[in-house]
Amino acid sequence: MKTENPKSEIRNPQSEIPEQWQPKILAFLCNWCSYAGADLAGVSRIQYPTNVRVIRVPCSGRINPLFIFSALRQGIDGVLVSGCHPGDCHYISGNLVARRKFALLKNWLEYVGIEPERVQFSWVSAAEGGRFAEILQKVVDGVKQVGPIQKLTKDI
Amino acid sequence: MKTENPQSTIRNPYIPYPVRIDKITIENADRDLKTLKLVFLNKEDEESFQYLPGQFAELSVFGKGESPIGIASSPTEQGFLLFTVKRVGVLTSDLHDSEEGRIIGVRGPLGKPYPLDVMEGKNVVIVGGGFAFTTLRSTIRYILAPQNRSRFEKVTCIYGARSPGELMYKEELKEWEANPDIDMHITVDKGDESWTGREGFVPTVLKQVAPSADNAIALVCGPPIMLKFTFPVLLELDFAPEMIVVSLEMRMKCGIGKCGRCNIGNTYVCKDGPVYTYRQLQSLPAEY
Amino acid sequence: MRQKTNLSDELKWVARKLFEENRIDLLIGYEKGTLPLHNRPCFVSSVEGVDKLVWDSLCANNLATYLPRLFTRTHRPKGWKPPRVAIVAKGCDARSVVGLIKEKQAPRENIVILGVPCDGVVDLRKIEDALDGACPVSAKVAEDGSIMLQLDSGKSVQVSREKALFDACSDCPYPDAPVFDIRIGREIGDKSARRPFKDVEEFEAKSPEPRWKYFLEEMSKCIRCYACRQACPNCYCPTCFAEQTQPKWLGVGADLPEVMYFHLGRIFHQAGRCVDCGACVRACPMGIDLRIFTRKMVKDVQELFGYEAGISLDEPPPLCTFKMEDDESFITEP
Amino acid sequence: MAETITARAMEKKKFADFTRAIVDNGYQLYGPAIEGREAIIAQIAEQADVSFDYRNFKMSPKDLFLSQSEVLCRFCRGEIVPDAAADDGRRVLLGIRPCDAKAISLMDKVFLQEPADSYYKRKRDNTVVISAVCSSPEDTCFCTSVGGSPASTEGSDILLTDLGESYLLEPVTPKGEDFLNRFSSLTRNASKNEVREKERIVEEAASRMQKMDLEGIAERFAKAFESDLWDTPSQRCLGCGICTYFCPTCHCFDVTDETLHENGRRLRTWDSCMYSLFTLHASGHNPRPSQRERTRQRFMHKFSYSVDNYGELFCVGCGRCIKHCPVNIDLREVIAP
Structure with a gap:
């Protein structure tokens, strides 16, 4: 029994996506490949959506699933985690160990009913500026389709 | 910043007074002790904040929480409050990172002060160790104030820290050493090349100084290990257990005896303490 | 095949022997509880305490949860030596013990696993349902596994084994301890072929919204007493992420986003550890259906990495290792 | 009348x-x-x-x-x-x-x-x-x-x-x-x-209720502070908060701040003396380091300290803690004369 109805703290599902709405995307990029890939996209003047906020991490193996839960709870509409291609990890196997964790996490969030578009994983090398832009565009498009995050989000 | 419910006649005891950090002083060589000088934003708050040496207050930063800290200033020092804060947790780290001019909150005064009425007309022996010296500073200031000095007899103070750099209130210590009104014995566990003063642990120095227990009361404040070794020395010097007064620390939240976490036996450190006599402690479980 | 009547005696005999030969300092087992349907954990430290030991299908708790705290070195007096501990272990409990040993929470050489054959423990809630408000004063497990209850009204009721059995037990693939030092009674036999995840598959087949709705409903029952975590043998973190302050991952309130965050995190943290013993569900005072969620982890770990928790002491935990050919069909490609 | x-x-x-x-x-x-x-x-x-x-x-x-x-x-x-x-x-x-x-x-x-x-x-x-x-x-x-x-x-x-x-x-x-x-x-x-x-x-x-004679329990508990009375229940205790959350008189609480972007609130939430962090100092020192001290605290608070401070037992006999305890710690066994 709770006197404060807990459900009132969950935003009402909006059937329509507001017209002016732009999603907030958080990208965790590994220092050695994906961050450099994003950098290359910028240097090469490849256009990619401006919705993204980048957090540079030493390795995709550094990603704690709690980072992702925290982001969603604070109102981030979509999360992209990107690391080196399998086999190319600066720390030899960081991304390979992380890959197992990501596979489970992806399934787990989808299982409880979070839209799969919200949390995505990719491999981008330092040479793939174009690929980074394309993936990011895909993430933004996907998140735009599912609309602003409502599940897990906390209002205080 | 008034949040009182207009209908309610009682003051909400959970809402702090707003204060401004007027000055920040780094106290030690490790730079993890800072003294905050706080000034009330509202005159009426300052007037209702009437305290005595030994009491504490909850320092409050919205977004970080609250922490109980002993009041280092004396009520004889008008217009401000002093708190010496060690960097340990979330809130204290935030306070350490503060800049002068920042607005924070103070809730209190809380707890019971040192037994000034009992101390009156007596010799006062002050034994302090480390950064627990804060409320003892308040007491010394209070006693040395011209309007109060005649109420107390001889004042002896033994204060120790790990190293010379860890001694707090250095300017005042110098002042007091020169002051005939107080007999200062400053010691460090281990000196450095520039240190010419005493070396040795507080209990040892206490034994050497051997203040008389005749018509005397001892105030003790320090880390648990110091307390453990100081009590036997005081008892040996013939201090009666009820004439040994100690100030304790506990994890606290509400500060007003409701949240239920700071109890030692049937007493709450926040409202029945933090000042206890050794006699009281003997009858309480050693859960502190 | 069933030999319940003498299993307790055999257990007592073995326990007595272990103490007499000075092979253990402590035995964790079960004793009769104060409530009719609840046998409870007990700690026996000498031969004198052996007689209170019991073993039957009313012994539901997973005793492995007590192991890590016996071996933490904080707050120990000088000269403290880790105790030698015997633990009564059903199949699931033994698997938890294996997990704890692998994760260095309990030293193998200090543990004597007493494997007991288990063909399921009773579910208190199911029996309460069957009684529909009537108050039992005593309970007994009959030869055939059914539960005989004496009611306060003087009547007696029999609840069949099938109706009384805990859900996790009816599809349990490991009724015997896969790793043990001493076996009590006779082996029930290999049921490892029985691994249905029908409930999880049905849940997966639903569309996202009903899945979310169910998750939400279950989570809104939570009062954050942390009984699930405390009862779970694999939740041994000295400071749970839910209580860390630097960084502070989540708030301590009972509002839904916090509750969901806690359970999402805790259950995910059990990936590769969870043995589906159901301790969390049994401990939950609010009757939250946690297993539908915890079992997803069990299933995925099994399907993706071919790993089952607590079966062998040698296999590395699945999230500490990798294979080049691990599935990456989930990776977003341009 | x-x-x-x-x-x-x-x-x-x-x-x-x-x-x-x-x-x-x-x-x-x-x-x-x-x-x-x-x-x-x-x-x-x-x-x-x-x-x-x-x-x-x-x-x-x-x-x-x-x-x-x-x-x-x-x-x-x-x-x-x-x-x-x-x-x-x-x-x-x-x-x-x-x-x-x-x-x-x-x-x-x-x-x-x-x-x-x-x-x-x-x-x-x-x-x-x-x-x-x-x-x-x-x-x-x-x-x-x-x-x-x-x-x-x-x-x-x-x-x-x-x-x-x-x-x-x-x-x-x-x-x-x-x-x-x-x-x-x-x-x-x-x-x-x-x-x-x-x-x-x-x-x-x-x-229909059994009656125990609890006369003098406050003094009895105060004397038993160092006794082995607490060993059996505390060994079994999981350290969850069920007994305290279900207890109608347990009132210990925590105060924490939460912020989200620029907004925040100071929140009071139930807490439990059964949790290991309840009395943990920022310095790392814990006056009640193990479940033994914590279990004892709960019983002492209800049956001894409360009598000293308020003249009342802080237990009303509703039995919820007994009913819901996952490991069957039965308060009646501990307080029984």
């Missing part, structure tokens, strides 16, 4: 009108709702079929006075801002058992003691408590051993008894009397037979 004069009675068929009148008078009505096999307290609208045919509520009503999560104040960018949602409104709490009502009177001793807790006081002042005499105690109940009774009036404003055809309504406090007077058209004077029937019900219920 004076009681027979003030006691009122109400025909059962009028009870629906009574609840409707309560709601119409601007009260929020909290009363029993059945969820599965369990009775819970829920806000009820103007509905007729309120029945008191349950043993006890699954959780105690303490949440209505000391919410599990309660906002103490809100702030924005580090500065306090007035909170709009401060007023709870007037409430009627209907159908709690006398044990839980007594628990409220115990919580009063903590929260109304100076300095009064303004949040608790407001909720307490705004609530009329109508408790319902307990006629079917559970096998875990032991209120008569801790100074209670199935018809204890402490903490209640009005005591209600289900007499089969009618309800007996006995005002306990002036607040309860005022409240009943407002609805006097729905009640009549109770007959002597009705009062006698109530006494019979109470005696019958009390006789």
